[in-house]
Amino acid sequence: MDSPVAGGPIRLDVSTPVFEGPLELLLALVEREEVDIFKVSLARVTDAYLAELASREIPDPQEMAEFLWMAARLLLLKSMRLLPGESPTDEESELLGWEDEVRQRLEEYRAYKEIAGELLGRAQQESFAFPPPARPVEAGGQEAPLDVDVLVAAFNSVLARIPPRPLVVRGRTWTLQEKLEVITDRLRRGPIELVELILESHDRLEAVVTFVALLELIRRSVVRVRQKERFGPIHVELREAAP
Amino acid sequence: MSEVSAALEAILFSSNRPLKVHELQQATDSDRNSIEGALEKLREALDGRGVMLMRHHDEVHLATRPEYAGAVRRALRPEVSGRLSQAAYETLAIVAYQQPVARARIEEVRGVNCDSVLGNLELRDLITEVGRGSGPGQPKLYGTTMRFLQVMGLESLDHLPTPSEGAELISRTKG
Numbered sequence: 001m002d003s004p005v006a007g008g009p010i011r012l013d014v015s016t017p018v019f020e021g022p023l024e025l026l027l028a029l030v031e032r033e034e035v036d037i038f039k040v041s042l043a044r045v046t047d048a049y050l051a052e053l054a055s056r057e058i059p060d061p062q063e064m065a066e067f068l069w070m071a072a073r074l075l076l077l078k079s080m081r082l083l084p085g086e087s088p089t090d091e092e093s094e095l096l097g098w099e100d101e102v103r104q105r106l107e108e109y110r111a112y113k114e115i116a117g118e119l120l121g122r123a124q125q126e127s128f129a130f131p132p133p134a135r136p137v138e139a140g141g142q143e144a145p146l147d148v149d150v151l152v153a154a155f156n157s158v159l160a161r162i163p164p165r166p167l168v169v170r171g172r173t174w175t176l177q178e179k180l181e182v183i184t185d186r187l188r189r190g191p192i193e194l195v196e197l198i199l200e201s202h203d204r205l206e207a208v209v210t211f212v213a214l215l216e217l218i219r220r221s222v223v224r225v226r227q228k229e230r231f232g233p234i235h236v237e238l239r240e241a242a243p
Numbered sequence: 244m245s246e247v248s249a250a251l252e253a254i255l256f257s258s259n260r261p262l263k264v265h266e267l268q269q270a271t272d273s274d275r276n277s278i279e280g281a282l283e284k285l286r287e288a289l290d291g292r293g294v295m296l297m298r299h300h301d302e303v304h305l306a307t308r309p310e311y312a313g314a315v316r317r318a319l320r321p322e323v324s325g326r327l328s329q330a331a332y333e334t335l336a337i338v339a340y341q342q343p344v345a346r347a348r349i350e351e352v353r354g355v356n357c358d359s360v361l362g363n364l365e366l367r368d369l370i371t372e373v374g375r376g377s378g379p380g381q382p383k384l385y386g387t388t389m390r391f392l393q394v395m396g397l398e399s400l401d402h403l404p405t406p407s408e409g410a411e412l413i414s415r416t417k418g
Contacts, residue, residue: 120329123394
């Protein structure tokens with residue numbers, strides 16, 4: 001697009017060289033013209049708008065269309081202002097309404113820009129408010145050695161929920177050593193509830209091996225079990241020094 | 244400071260995440276009014292101290308006062324997060340003052356597409372989806388997060404800066 005204004009208008013001198021959209025460009029032009037957005041005639045900034053548009057490269061067609069749409073409206077507005085006295089047609093009346101609406105939008109946009117500036121200022125001062133760090137709160141409650149009766153009761157209550165081994169399909173058989181390793185591995189990822197650990201079994205035999213392995217791990221002081229409250233969930237976790 | 248206030252202080256001091264008011268109710272076996280009253284007392288008691296009570300909608304947390312961010316930084320050298328663009332701050336400002344707000348409204352104010360900016364802010368946990376609009380397509384509604392208050396060093400959304408001009412324009416749409 002050729003520059004429509006003879007003599008070349010003054011290039012806009014603002015700190016942000018790139019405008020994100022027609023509204024931002026228009027706001028910069030209007031603010032240069034007049035502090036009070038509601039006093040400035042948008043027609044007066046038409047030339048500057050067109051000049052700025054001509055000097056820019058806008059590769060995105062949709063973005064270009066938005067800039068051009070605004071340009072077209074500004075030009076029409078300017079032509080109306082240049083030919084006063086004529087009573088406005090319907091389209092022109094609508095355009096005058098548009099000018100007011102754009103002024104409202106510019107004013108609102110300016111207010112948010114100002115706040116954005118303040119937020120940016122706060123961020124640049126690095127006035128961060130640090131929350132408390134992750135802090136492990138030691139679970140209270142009964143420490144190991146937990147009464148084995150409690151463990152057995154918990155085990156019995158969950159055993160009923162595991163299906164008996166089907167007669168036809170032969171499931172794999174777990175050795176105690178395998179289970180010891182599986183449980184230790186599993187607990188390295190974090191504590192687990194006793195019930196869940198046992199429910200991971202595919203059949204009752206596996207559940208029994210799991211439970212015996214757990215008792216063995218407790219005996220070896222590799223794991224410990226806690227119960228925060230009577231009848232509450234029983235948690236199994238590795239002791240810190242565990243290998 | 245009441246006993247409930249002191250208990251709340253202890254809970255918030257120990258927690259690395261914001262707590263909802265109803266969680267505090269359960270923990271202290273108090274009703275909502277006494278929690279709100281106790282929080283207010285705690286807030287007053289922390290006046291002039293190094294930490295402050297932070298409130299974001301229904302969530303509360305403790306955090307260091309922004310005035311001492313420099314001292315904390317020098318002592319602990321925490322990670323500094325990446326800088327945001329001008330567009331991001333504009334979008335953040337609109338979300339902060341108009342929440343819950345749909346993308347269409349933000350784009351109306353800024354006059355440009357805000358898709359990627361919103362995605363970026365969401366990724367940084369500065370804004371989040373807080374609901375769905377009732378309009379066609381039930382658009383996502385955005386709101387700020389507790390993290391937003393932390394990054395900006397604000398005690399609550401009531402402490403957002405007030406614009407010198409166009410204030411009535413914004414406060415009219417606020418809330």
